[in-house]
Amino acid sequence: MTGDSEKHSYLRQVDKSPAPYFYIKTSLEYEGRGLETDSLQLKHVIMQSMTEVFGQVGASDTVDVLKLSASGEALLRVPSRSFVKLWGALTLFGKYNGLPCVFRVQQVSSSLMSLSCNSRTWDIPAMS
């Protein structure tokens, strides 16, 4: 009796509260110079954008640069409590070292798995 129920023990857990982290897919573009950046510089730019808008206390949460691909797309991880602040700071950021630049946020999600594909940018060869 117990053996059978343990063998097929069913468990269901539902998380409806905000997830611990949010993930953002974004790219940093400079005017006229494209996507020139590296992970270290990108991290510095992101922390600078947070400091500019929210000050040192507002920028105290950790923002992780998980990946920077050759195409310039970066994956960021941020605690949920700072997700809106980071998105706001990225949107308002417009100049680095005197050069006009812009963060383009392509996709956000509470699960990292979701950022592995984006059906909105699916380019069907038959359509193009």
Next chain:
Amino acid sequence: MAAPFANGAPNSKLVFEKSSFDDPKSSHERVLNTKYFTHNASIILPYSSSAAQLQFEISEIQDQQVTYLIRDVPVHQLVDKEFIEAFVKKGQLYILSQRRHIDTHNCAAVFPTGHLLLHITKDTYEQLGLEGKPSVFSSLKPTKYVVDIDLKPDSFTPGRKGYDRVLWCLKDRLGLTFDLLISWNPHDEKICASSVSKFFKSKGLVVSPVPWCVQTQWQNKVRTPVLDSTVVTATEDACGRAEAWEWLGAMACGIDLSESCADNYISTLSCPTPSGSCPRCCVLSVSGFFTPVTTKWLLEKVRNEVESKQEKNKVPWGSVTFHGFQDSPVSVGSREHGFFQEGDNLHSFLTFCNKDYWLYSAYGHHDLCQ
């Protein structure tokens, strides 16, 4: 005094289920059968041998279903009696509008249950003249409406009031057109699934097959979390479900965890502990328009890889994730789905060699969670 800064992060939903494929009440078949539209499948298989190869040919996926893209289809074509009799009633029909954003545009879908769903803006709804309901995610002033038309009843036929009204509204009142992705599984095996493309070609429409696209990456010497199907909360001996979920996401996104550690300046994401060394790990991603026929085939292939007894290709566990379309009007079954900052609707199976599985179902803020 400064006002507190609102958190503002949208409420995501993650449903975790632990069950066994042997359990007669297991819900994996039901979930896959009612997940009508899948855009991408990500497969992660950590092998214990450095010479391991996939035991199945991913190219066989093309034998499972055929998909077509039909451009500028007038929506009244979908209520054509000839079309209903030949395809809706004689097979499982999957249709989804393409390149339309569910939060701002008109969208359309047909399910194998024989329902045509129009997810339309307020302006279109007011011109259309058919009865619908405001989207459940609307605020006080709805901007999107849902019109559900059942195509299967025998009474839905020319000459009857209801049919004539629907046809008139769709054809004469409103010239709605969509680019449609379409796939059809006939009940009768003697009928070819490509008949549906011939039907639309005969109506003078442009029909083209939709190819699938596969990307395979083999990674060597990867740290993988130690998992036990009975342990869902992290212990000293095994990682929990949350850690496994993030690690799977990192692998699917191609994030390199080999050099990261908890006090790294750039990224503090690291492989969860306890972890083991995996000589060869396969990360495979296949994109297209997939129906339950294909998703079930893929899950079976991944299960075979994990449950096979071959020493050479031993896999302690494997994962397959099915990403739904972000702009699909439903996520699972007839549950309404929307887009708010994100439009997640994905199902991820983590299968173990003892036939247990963990199922992660992740939904965005605009989704009716079960």
